[in-house]
Each structure stands twice: as structure tokens, then as C-alpha cells.
Amino acid sequence: KAGVTQTPRYLIKTRGQQVTLSCSPISGHRSVSWYQQTPGQGLQFLFEYFSETQRNKGNFPGRFSGRQFSNSRSEMNVSTLELGDSALYLCASSLKREIGDTQYFGPGTRLTVL
Amino acid sequence: TQLLEQSPQFLSIQEGENLTVYCNSSSVFSSLQWYRQEPGEGPVLLVTVVTGGEVKKLKRLTFQFGDARKDSSLHITAAQPGDTGLYLCAGFNAGNMLTFGGGTRLMVKP
Numbered sequence: 129k130a131g132v133t134q135t136p137r138y139l140i141k142t143r144g145q146q147v148t149l150s151c152s153p154i155s156g157h158r159s160v161s162w163y164q165q166t167p168g169q170g171l172q173f174l175f176e177y178f179s180e181t182q183r184n185k186g187n188f189p190g191r192f193s194g195r196q197f198s199n200s201r202s203e204m205n206v207s208t209l210e211l212g213d214s215a216l217y218l219c220a221s222s223l224k225r226e227i228g229d230t231q232y233f234g235p236g237t238r239l240t241v242l
Numbered sequence: 243t244q245l246l247e248q249s250p251q252f253l254s255i256q257e258g259e260n261l262t263v264y265c266n267s268s269s270v271f272s273s274l275q276w277y278r279q280e281p282g283e284g285p286v287l288l289v290t291v292v293t294g295g296e297v298k299k300l301k302r303l304t305f306q307f308g309d310a311r312k313d314s315s316l317h318i319t320a321a322q323p324g325d326t327g328l329y330l331c332a333g334f335n336a337g338n339m340l341t342f343g344g345g346t347r348l349m350v351k352p
Contacts, residue, residue, distance in 0.1 A: 132284070161340075171285070171330065171342035184339050218284050231340070233284025 130154065132221050132234035140240045146207040149237045153200050153221030159183075160202040161231065162194060165216040174217075177202055178224075206239075214241045245269075246333055246343035254349045255321055263316045263329055263346045271333030274314045275340075276305055279328040321350045 133152045141147050153160050161184075162174040173186040177196035194204040200221075206213055216238050220231040246267050255261055265274070273292045277285035289298050291307035291314060298305045302325075304317040314331055331343040 163342075170344045171332075173339055173341070176339075186339070220284070230287050230290075233286070235283050 132219060132232050134217075134219050134234040134237050136237060137235065138238050138240075140242060141209050142242050143209055143211060145209050146205060147209060147239060148203055148205045149217055149219075149239070151202045151204075151219030151221075151234060153202070153219075154232055157221035157223055157232075158200055159222045159224060159229075160196055160200065161220045161222075162202070162204050163218045163220065164188070165218055165236070166214075171218070174204065209241045211241050213239065215239060246331055246341055248329075248331055248343035248346050250346060251344065252347050252349075254351065257322055257350055257352050258320050259350075261318050261321055261348070263318075263331075263348075264313070265315065265331035265343050266313045267333065268312065269333075269335070270311050271335065272311075274307055274311070274331060274333045276314070276316055277330040277332065279330060279345075280326075285328075285330055318348075321348075323350045323352050326350050 135150045159178045161176040163171050164174055165171045174188055175182055175194050176184040180196045191207045196202045216236040218233050218236045220233045222229045222231045246265055249264050273290055275290045276288045278288055279285040289305045291305055294309045294311045296307045302319045306315045318325055326349050329346045332340045
């Protein structure tokens with residue numbers, strides 16, 4: 129069974145631009161969560177989608193948004209990029225995203241904002 | 243905001259030594275997970291502990307959930323270079339959101 133895939137793996141953008149990251153979950157998984165990982169703040173929850181609906185949202189500004197498609201693939205978008213948005217963005221999928229449900233993480237997209 | 247504090251942040255030991263990593267919070271978690279992350283990869287789930295006082299063993303790794311479900315520890319016996327990585331604890335809150343600790347970066351030297 130193929131794992132979680134994220135594209136692109138690396139991305140360089142400049143301040144003010146916007147970016148879209150893509151995540152393909154494991155086949156059959158309906159829940160997709162997004163996380164931001166930085167050296168200073170660690171791993172922080174962005175949002176979670178289940179069956180095309182956002183179920184949970186972390187404490188991030190509205191510049192961060194996401195969506196999920198009918199095939200469970202998900203995208204996240206960051207508009208008006210800031211230097212502080214430089215981070216590893218991780219996507220994780222699970223069957224149902226219930227408490228204790230195993231989440232499988234992708235390798236991440238490393239975003240650098242110049 | 244529920245916070246998880248991990249200690250130590252960094253640990254460098256020789257192969258064969260034992261070590262313990264701690265994960266503490268002032269909040270109660272319904273369950274707690276431990277992950278290991280290697281460079282260039284996403285975190286991989288090692289274990290989930292649910293019951294206060296629970297102890298789980300995974301080969302040389304022993305995980306314990308505190309009685310009050312506010313803290314946890316990971317003990318590695320006879321560490322090997324292959325254990326090198328970033329160890330993360332994460333707790334589920336009532337809203338079913340995962341909160342991660344800051345991580346413990348472990349290096350095991352041969």
C-alpha cells in the first residue's frame with residue numbers, strides 16, 4: 129500500500145507570494161490533517177479535513193487555508209507569504225481520525241520564504 | 243492552550259547506554275502518543291497509551307503513561323545508533339486535536 133505523498137517536496141517563494149501544497153492520503157483514508165513544523169515552535173496543528181469538511185482548525189491566521197476533494201486528496205494554501213512561514217509542512221492521513229487513530233505522515237514539503 | 247513539555251531537548255549518548263525522555267503537562271489528555279522522526283521524513287507512530295498507569299513495551303523501548311494522564315516517559319535500554327532521531331510526544335485533547343511536545347533530539351554514537 130502506497131504511503132502518504134506530498135508535492136512538491138521543496139519550494140522556494142518570496143514574501144507576498146502565495147503557495148499551494150498538495151497531499152495524497154493512503155488509499156481508503158478519509159481524514160487528512162496538516163501540520164507546520166519549525167525549529168522554534170515545533171509541530172503545530174493547522175487543520176483537519178474529513179469527507180471534504182474541515183473538522184478542526186488550529187490557531188493560525190486566515191492566510192492559511194485548505195480543502196479536501198472527493199477523492200480525499202487535500203491541498204493547503206498560504207497567501208501573502210511571510211518570512212516566518214518558512215517551515216516543513218506535514219500532512220497526515222488516517223482512516224477516520226478518531227481519538228487514538230493512527231496517523232500516517234508524509235515526508236513533508238519544505239517551504240522557504242525569501 | 244494545552245502544552246506538552248519534553249525533556250531533555252537534546253541527548254547525546256554512547257551505544258549501549260540507557261536513557262529516559264520525559265513528556266509533561268499540566269493538562270489531562272485522553273490518550274498520548276510517541277513518534278520518532280528521522281531527517282527528511284515525517285514522524286512515525288511508535289505507541290499510543292490510553293489508560294493512566296499503562297506501561298507498554300516495544301522491544302528495547304518502554305513507554306509509561308502517568309496515573310493522572312498528564313505525563314509520560316519513554317525509556318530506551320541499551321541504545322543503538324539506529325535509535326538516533328527526533329522523539330515526539332503528542333496528546334489528544336477533548337477536541338480530538340493532537341498537541342505535540344517540542345521534541346527530544348537523540349544521538350547515539352557507536
